[in-house]
Amino acid sequence: MTVTIIGIGLIGGSMAISLKESGFAGKIIGVDRIQDNLDKAIRRRLIDEDMDLERGIAEADVVILAIPVDGMISLLPRVMDLVDQQVVLDVGSTKYALAEGLRQHPKRGRYVGTHPMAGTENSGPEAAIPGLFDGRSCVLCDVADSDVDAVEITKKLYTALNMNLLYLDAYAHDIHCAYVSHISHISSFALALTVLEKEQDEGRIFDLASGGFGxxxxxxxxxxxMWVPIFEQNRDNVLDVLDEHINTLAQFRSLLIKKDFNKFRMMIEKANHIRKILK
Amino acid sequence: MTVTIIGIGLIGGSMAISLKESGFAGKIIGVDRIQDNLDKAIRRRLIDEDMDLERGIAEADVVILAIPVDGMISLLPRVMDLVDQQVVLDVGSTKYALAEGLRQHPKRGRYVGTHPMAGTENSGPEAAIPGLFDGRSCVLCDVADSDVDAVEITKKLYTALNMNLLYLDAYAHDIHCAYVSHISHISSFALALTVLEKEQDEGRIFDLASGGFGxxxxxxxxxxxMWVPIFEQNRDNVLDVLDEHINTLAQFRSLLIKKDFNKFRMMIEKANHIRKILK
Structure with a gap:
């Protein structure tokens, strides 16, 4: 199969590696707004050839959109306008706004919304790595709205990446991801800012980072x-979880103020319950 | 040298492995309140022999206290009362309260307060692993209050564990650790509680945890x-950093409410600065 990847960054580039390696893709075509990314992708042999959007879609069996979710909102309908029998996937971290934008599109059936839940903190084609998706979860959204053959090809593609498939509607996907992914990122951004603010000595941060901070x-x-558009599109769900998170931290704060270490212990024991779920 | 380790858990057990492997210790004696831990430690060959506190100290060249910091507060003075020329180290995550408690002790010079900054989320002798300390930082506190030979032996011991040595006074140590270690733990406990609260479906948490949550x-x-006594002893510093952290999260919240994604972006860019410090 010929696979055209729009956006040759961490995700697009890593998919290129694994789709070629697994034999799913005979040929990988790269499309990217930034010519430098395409040049790097060619030099790294992530893609076989680079093309413009129109030709890249025309020559593909499968088209994968792997760009930030704000760009996706405007680009996906344009891609669908150019599609004949190709299967179109996006790999965005938010799904509802995208699905809504395509609801009335005559080619809706050729599109499958997906979210391969894998990544690193790095970006760009230089960040692409083999095995990124190995054993991770991939969510397929609203598959009833897609053509049966398009869903079958999508399943084959992610199976070739050795991913575990899950099925959710786009609305539920966005709620769950606010819980298990988006809030973790806000928490981490805030933690970094807090420490950068309070700890003026950068050497100390480095030296002591092995204590869990790293x-x-x-x-x-x-x-x-990547992340600002995600928070923009999933704002309501993220706000909901963020409120809850701030409340929980405020409880810890209040127990510290009151020196109520019995209740503090009970909260930690409750948090430890995560051990039963994850590993 | 004969090293007696009081508390054969994750840290004590892992030290036993590496001190023997590196050749620093010819013999490792284990002391533990819980006989089952000692039995496990013998079966795992972490220690050569188990003894009671008095004999364990009498036969040692170096005594290492590796128990939770609340137990340390009462046990350390007792250990010091039994000491002749032995060197005594503790490996606790808080240092100020411990150092204060020993200030007037006639044997103060034989004690060196240390904090090897390494660990995992597991505990007990079964959690002990080789190489736990490799390349990590170890803080030595208030070394001017210890005898020169005691500090020298301590430095050799941690060098044998392949750790990078840092020097801080106990007061500064506790402040820095509130920033770069203790707050990370509270944040993680709170995040787990938030998600356990909001996401009732445990299967979903597991399936989707590859999105950063894990x-x-x-x-x-x-x-x-281990952690409740740390928060108890370092309460004031932790409260200070926790306040700052909640404020930062509240800023993110307020920007989401106002849909001010430009400022949201600026905060993320500022948080990204951590990339320049850590790797």
Whole structure:
């Protein structure tokens, strides 16, 4: 199959590696607004060829959109206008706004909304790595709105990436992701800011980061180009979870003020319950 | 050298492994309130022999206290009362209260307060692993209050564990650790509680945890036996940083409410600065 990837960054580039390696894709075509990304992708052999949008779509069996979700909102309908029998996937971290924008599109059936839940804090084609998706979860959204063959090809594609498939509607997807992904990023950004603010000595931060801080702020290195649009599109759900999170921290604060370490212990024991769910 | 380790858990057990492996310790003696821990430690060959406190100290060249910091407060003076020329180290995550409690002790010079900044979210002798301290930082506190030979032996010990040595006074240590370690744990506990509260479907949490949540809540698996006493002893510093952290989250919240995504972006860009400090 010929796979055209629009946006050759961390996700698009890593998909290119694994789709080629698994044999799913015979040919990978790269499309990117930034010529430098395409040049890097060619040099790294992530893609076989670069093309403009129209030709890239015309020559593809499968088209994958892997750009930030704000660009997706305007680009996806344009891509669908150019589609004949190709399957079109997006890999965005928010799904509802995108699905809504396409509801009336005559080619809606050729589109499958997906969210491969994998990534690192790095971005750009130089960040692409093999095995990024291995064993991770991929959400397929609103599959009843897609053509049966388009869903089948999508399932084959993510199975080739060795991902576990999950099915959710776009609305539920966005709520769940606010809980298990988006709030973690806000928390990490805030933690980094707090420490940068309070700890003026950068050497100290570096020296002492092995005390848990290093792993907690890994996500704080994430790109605003990717994340601001996610928070924009999932604002209501994120606000809801953020309120809850601030309340929980305020409870810890109040117990510290009151020196009520029995209740403090009970809250930690409750939090430990996460151990039963994750590993 | 004969090293007696009081408290054969994650830290004590992992030190036992590496001190033996590096050749620093010819013999490791284990002392533990819980006989089952000692039995496990013998079966895992973490220690050569178990003894009671008095004999363990009498036979040692170096005594290491590796128990939760609340137990340390009462046990450390007792240990010092039994000491002749042995060197005594503790490995607690808070240092000020401990140092204060020992200020007038006639044997103060034989004690060196240390904090090897390494760990995992697991505990007990079964959690002990090789290489835990490798390349991490170890803080030595108030070394001017210790005998020169005691400090020298301590430096050799942590160098044998392949740790990077740092020097701080106990008061400064506790402030820095509130920033770069303790707040990360509260944030992680709170995040786990938030998600456990909001996301009733445990299967979903598991399925979707690859979106950043898994790494953010790793610390939330940490034991309350270890952490409650840390928060108790470092309450004032932790409260100070926690206030700042809640304020920062409230800023993110307020920007979401106002849909001010330009300022939201600026905050993320500022948080990204952590990338220049950590890797």
């Amino acid at each position: 792993s907690s702020v890994r996500l704080a290195k994430s790109s605003p180009d | 790494s953010s809540v790793r610390l939330a698996k940490s034991s309350p036996d």
